[in-house]
Ligand SMILES: Nc1ncnc2c1ncn2[C@@H]1O[C@H](COP(=O)(O)OP(=O)(O)OP(=O)(O)O)[C@@H](O)[C@H]1O
């Protein structure tokens with residue numbers, strides 16, 4: 063009796079795993095076909111991120127915003143919404159945290175750092191609240207409004223930097239140390255990587271997502287509305303309020319991702335001519351992670367590892383780093399077509415049963 | 418002559434439950450065969466296997482005497498098997514004709530030939546007396562019509578074996594009669610039909626033989642003219658059932674629900690409830706009788722705060738609840754068993770446990786300071802599952818995986834257990850087996866005995882006549898008469914429902 067239960071959860075787990083394997087395999091074939099050594103390439107990735115502290119540190123560093131934006135997408139998805147606006151919310155959060163840090167640079171660290179992180183969260187949350195409100199009030203589909211909000215964020219942050227916080231190098235000034243998440247201790251530990259304390263924020267966020275959705279009455283409502291607006295309304299829940307709330311919380315995760323970049327990795331914000339891509343990668347991270355908190359961490363680690371390890375791959379095996387993006391795209395493609403795999407598997411099992 | 422369908426020794430397991438355990442089903446050519454059994458007995462599962470939606474763990478299927486491998490609904494269609502599901506699967510904003518030809522469209526120069534589609538649908542529906550308008554959108558036609566569309570869909574695909582899974586549960590009495598006529602016509606044309614229903618009357622009116630299953634096992638296959646309704650009922654439940662309801666004496670208390678001059682508009686600004694007055698007292702069951710579409714649904718939704726009241730007032734237990742938020746009304750003492758269980762009553766992707774606290778999760782003891790207490794919720798769910806005999810492996814499975822009747826039981830359990838001051842029961846026993854109906858009726862009477870007010874909306878005149886202390890007849894958005902069930906009968910009610918006031922020529 064438990065067999066079927068196992069088979070089902072087994073299958074859902076299997077899809078991402080198979081997708082990753084297929085993605086890597088296809089990547090290997092492309093390398094081989096274009097005259098590179100896939101074995102050397104992959105082993106260089108693995109060796110660097112597991113054996114060289116610098117690359118290990120950089121991998122974890124890259125994971126922080128990826129996991130946070132993955133959580134943002136997953137959270138919205140769990141409540142029936144598709145937040146494509148993580149990118150814009152992330153930039154809003156990035157800008158707000160940096161601006162806050164620079165604006166209040168006389169405050170002591172124990173106030174300024176939390177305040178700056180909070181500023182990023184609030185800005186991201188606001189950027190999510192707007193499409194949430196538009197959906198709840200005017201039934202504007204969130205995919206459309208969040209995409210538009212991305213552009214508004216991209217150009218607004220550039221404008222604000224240019225007008226108020228401009229300094230040499232097309233960027234804002236560096237934030238004061240009192241607002242910085244960077245750490246000499248962590249840097250020394252990892253031979254000078256940019257690893258910063260933001261990983262603690264990411265871990266807390268992972269726990270927060272799980273706790274909010276599955277342990278609180280708020281999460282109960284959010285999930286209920288996500289599954290069935292009708293039944294939720296009949297049960298006395300306020301559907302509009304929950305849609306807005308969900309987009310806001312999702313935006314907060316995204317805003318935090320931006321704050322981590324601003325206060326941790328870069329210590330400033332540059333004028334972005336195009337999107338950072340982190341927010342969009344968050345969609346992939348959430349998808350591969352089956353929209354679960356743990357899954358987001360695992361897939362975040364995979365993508366971060368591939369991106370960081372890609373640098374060594376380029377230097378050791380000579381494979382162009384762009385190939386990493388191709389592999390990531392392939393993995394996403396396979397996950398996306400996972401239902402096809404599932405269907406094929408089902409048919410195969412069905413036939414075998416008869417035989 | 419070989420059977421049209423023969424399913425031999427079918428077995429199917431789901432996590433925690435054996436849904437079909439060595440079931441054998443034999444359907445003769447050209448007959449209407451009833452499949453009869455309790456909620457969760459495994460009827461839908463067996464039919465889903467025949468239709469290729471599930472694969473059996475064991476057993477064989479023969480169609481017209483030939484062994485068949487049915488891996489998916491396509492295979493089933495090819496073998497001439499069509500199915501009308503317990504819950505319809507139509508595209509709401511497509512027309513009737515589009516829905517019917519969907520997936521097998523008539524083509525002309527490689528493009529969909531809509532004229533031809535409409536012609537085919539007209540011809541089919543005339544031939545079998547189905548009377549549907551091919552050009553209407555599905556969302557604009559009644560449930561009864563939607564069902565005919567489903568039947569036409571299968572006929573269009575050339576099915577000669579039709580599976581109808583509880584087709585009558587969603588129909589009004591008149592529509593049921595029409596459906597029976599249609600089925601008889603189909604059989605005359607050489608089709609074979611498998612009919613799932615919980616209503617013995619329908620079986621005896623239309624079927625020639627019946628297979629009874631109980632808890633996944635086949636109990637017997639009987640000829641209808643060699644058995645009686647009592648025998649069938651006892652066979653199904655495994656004990657003697659008491660179909661006669663022992664109602665409690667009528668001792669009305671103070672008014673619980675007071676509705677004054679209520680007006681409700683629908684989206685098209687039509688007054689669906691139009692100056693309605695009604696009072697329901699504690700300690701009484703008030704039945705609302707009426708032909709579907711006379712404002713019952715809007716009345717109930719207005720009470721629950723789900724439809725906007727444009728004029729008039731509603732008071733619950735002395736407090737004005739007109740246009741209040743649903744949660745406030747629930748907290749003021751409303752319980753509501755909605756008509757559409759899958760859409761309104763349950764969150765299908767929530768567990769049974771989560772569904773049992775769908776309105777109360779934010780209250781103690783189910784949560785404290787916004788944090789859910791899962792063990793208390795589980796305990797509550799287990800208690801309700803036990804008390805209401807919900808057939809489910811545990812409270813942790815999704816509501817979606819329960820059989821239709823057991824989903825209904827979860828809702829009834831949740832609402833009755835809160836013992837609200839006013840309980841609105843809209844079609845509360847729809848899709849339930851005889852035993853469960855008896856049980857639910859008992860529960861409603863118990864609530865009345867506790868002094869609660871019960872507002873019963875039902876298309877089953879039997880149910881209304883047997884349970885109600887007073888019957889309010891609704892017609893064109895107004896209560897046109899209130900009658901004493903002991904002094905009336907189905908005939909008189911029927912006339913009233915058609916808008917004819919007692920004594921008057923025409924209302
Ligand atoms: N997809 C599924 N996953 C898990 N369990 C299921 C699934 N479908 C049905 N079951 C279980 O199998 C049993 C039989 O269900 P089925 O729907 O066949 O009952 P039924 O006879 O049609 O009942 P009803 O009269 O209430 O519709 C039930 O206990 C149900 O919980």
Ligand SMILES: [Mg+2]
Pocket residue numbers: 460461462503582820821822
């Ligand atoms: Mg069923």
